[in-house]
Amino acid sequence: DEAEAKVVRKIYDLYLRHKSIRRVAHILNSEDLKTRKGETWPTTTIVRILTSPTYIGKISFGKRRTDIVTGKLKKVSPDKWKIVLGQHNGIISEEKFNQVQSILKQRTLKPSKAEKFYLLRGVLRCGQCGGSLHGYTYYKPNASGIVEYPYYRCQNATARRTSVCRGMSVPAKELELNIEKLVLNLA
Numbered sequence: 001d002e003a004e005a006k007v008v009r010k011i012y013d014l015y016l017r018h019k020s021i022r023r024v025a026h027i028l029n030s031e032d033l034k035t036r037k038g039e040t041w042p043t044t045t046i047v048r049i050l051t052s053p054t055y056i057g058k059i060s061f062g063k064r065r066t067d068i069v070t071g072k073l074k075k076v077s078p079d080k081w082k083i084v085l086g087q088h089n090g091i092i093s094e095e096k097f098n099q100v101q102s103i104l105k106q107r108t109l110k111p112s113k114a115e116k117f118y119l120l121r122g123v124l125r126c127g128q129c130g131g132s133l134h135g136y137t138y139y140k141p142n143a144s145g146i147v148e149y150p151y152y153r154c155q156n157a158t159a160r161r162t163s164v165c166r167g168m169s170v171p172a173k174e175l176e177l178n179i180e181k182l183v184l185n186l187a
Contacts, residue, residue, distance in 0.1 A: 005091045007033060011049050012092055012100060019103055021046050022158075029164070040156075040164050050104065053083050056097045057090030116150070119176045124152055129165035131156035135172060 007028075014024045021043045028041040035041055053060050062082045064073040118135030126133055133152040140147050150172035157167030 004036065008049055008055055008091060011046060012055075012096055015046075015050055015100055015103070016096070019107065021050070047104075050100050051078075053097070054086070054088075055090060055092040056094045057086055057088055058083050059086040060084075118150070118152065118172060120152065120172075120179065124170075124175075126154040126156065126165060126168045128168050129154065129156050131165060133168065133170070134158070136169075 010033075011024055011028070014027055015021065018024060018027075024046050025041045025043050028046075033041070035045060049055070060081045060083045062080065063076055065076055066072070067074050116135060116137055120133075121135055122132065124133035125131065132155045134155050136151050136153050136158075138149040138151065140149060151169045152172055152175065153169040154165050154167050156165040
């Protein structure tokens with residue numbers, strides 16, 4: 001499908017220019033381009049497109065294996081995937097694909113802020129769009145150093161910008177204290 005191929009090429013070009021998955025999503029959504037399902041672009045779909053060897057004419061398998069103990073599918077590290085030549089033509093050059101992989105690898109080596117604990121992570125929904133709220137910490141300097149301000153904010157507003165949601169930020173400590181009080185009063 002040439003229309004979809006054009007969007008995939010654009011995703012690769014935008015990523016090479018901006019080196020930011022979130023920025024690519026913002027641009028696509030601001031231009032009102034939709035996914036195959038007619039939805040706005042989440043960052044996870046862009047990552048999947050940027051890491052798929054399908055677009056260079058190859059296929060991959062062995063990305064997941066069944067855990068013998070639990071019977072559940074588990075992800076396999078990319079270095080153990082099997083990637084072979086497919087029976088289709090690529091729409092992205094292997095050189096461009098490898099450039100993107102190199103940038104992605106460099107960018108994922110940066111330290112994560114995952115050490116922050118947010119009590120209500122994965123539970124809250126945005127009151128404006130219904131998207132999930134995730135923890136985010138703002139840092140602001142003052143006379144005694146840098147002060148942390150933890151918030152919950154809308155994932156759609158962060159990843160997809162105002163094309164989906166204007167955004168919602170709620171102070172984390174205040175919200176968590178109120179929820180704790182409510183739960184303790186139930187007992």
